[in-house]
Amino acid sequence: MLALKKSNPANENVLALTAAQCAGLVENIGSAGLVPALLKLGHEVCRADFVSIFCQGDRDVPLSVGTDSCKGKRRAEQAAQGYNRHIDQDPNTALLSGSNGKGDFLTHQDAADIKSFTYRRDCYDLPGIAGRISLVRRTSTYGLSVSLYTAEETGVFDQPNRAKAEALLAFLLAAVERHVAFSLKGSVWMEQDIQARLALSYPGLTHREREVAAMAIKGRTAAQTAQILGLAETTIITHRKNAYKRMNVASLRQLVAKF
Template identity: 30%
Template sequence: MAEAVSAIGQAAFPQALERALARLAPFEMMNGFGYAAQGRAFDLYNDRIVGDRAIIVDRYLAGSYILDPFYDALRRPERPALLVMRELAPDRFSETEYFRRHYQTTGIVDEIGFVLKLQHADAVLSLSRMGAVPGFSAGEIAVLTAAAPLVCAVAERHWHARCDPDGAEGQAAAAISHPSLSKRELEIVTLILKGHSSYSIAATLGLSPNTVKVHRRQAYAKLNISSQVELFHLFLS
């Protein structure tokens, strides 16, 4: 960690931090994204991507980030310094098209993220386990949680001015919208895409499960689709 602190503001910092974190818990990939207040996503650090960059970075920044549990976690008033994907993911997350594309296809089996408060955006610096390896153990998560204040402090200092929405070019923030759907139907299809079951949606929106199912049927009929895969392709392909 002393090497990382000495390299703050220099090109050598990310790899020095990566080496320090690997002493606490091994992982295959460190990468990160920033999220500005208006909802746009930015590349924080993706210089050493392991796997398909088109999926992990390009398609993510193009819009699929709005289905990421980490993105949702950053938009809540209170959040811990360390995010654990399996603790945040909705009950049907592993059945979503987003999970199939972003996790199964790329071989990511587990992910944790350090929350950073930057000048222009909030960000998550992620550590991912990939391939035929177990997920992060409870002991490893405890160690990383204990280290999080220091890790976040040095990372925030290094990337302080990154992800400036005023100085960036590109498309507007991604959004799930459709002129044929009501506000309630849009809320429900968004939660479906994120991996919530009817019961989870009902609890989130304060509705009965039967009401959720009625809205879902109506939305699918208006969109002329019959599956969550078709829903994903309609909004995020």
């Protein structure tokens, strides 16, 4: 597994997208069609056969935003189940959590690189995956990753397609950031990763304001939040008022309506 800070500038010129390809991705931001659109573009540009997205905000482990495969739903589900089962062994998990600091990290991992038998079996052999290229972004408040994979039938990324994949991932990650920030909704996201969405949507919030706002969205009272965070209830109320002001809302009802 190779992890590099920042994408390789030398690869920026290898990517040539048509207006139709760009539009096909952008128009799906905020809809259930984004992950299939990412896969379609990845397959056209660099022969990718699978795609997956993970986000980490206020959770102990990354949240799977979506997985898809042009080799069929069953293989996509096998891949998702495998990575969810072995998330602690995935090298990208440490990058998402910020263990290696902030920045953009480009990682390569082929089946032959994996020493753990069960990890390789569940994440690569069973879904029929040969190789993976990922771009992981870790900021002070959230982590995002987009990964492109090749199937066993395709073989690992060859050098030309590897360069195209590396360049394409920067474009895909930018689309995913917007998708997560403004449009991804649902009970799992609401309950488990609110801070990541707050960080993306309202970067002006302080760390404490973001914590307090997330607690409010989850239904915690000021007293409950104070107990969880180990602060005075009056301090929580002050942070909450400041957060509301920065987010341009006047009440909890307005805040929840935004989510």
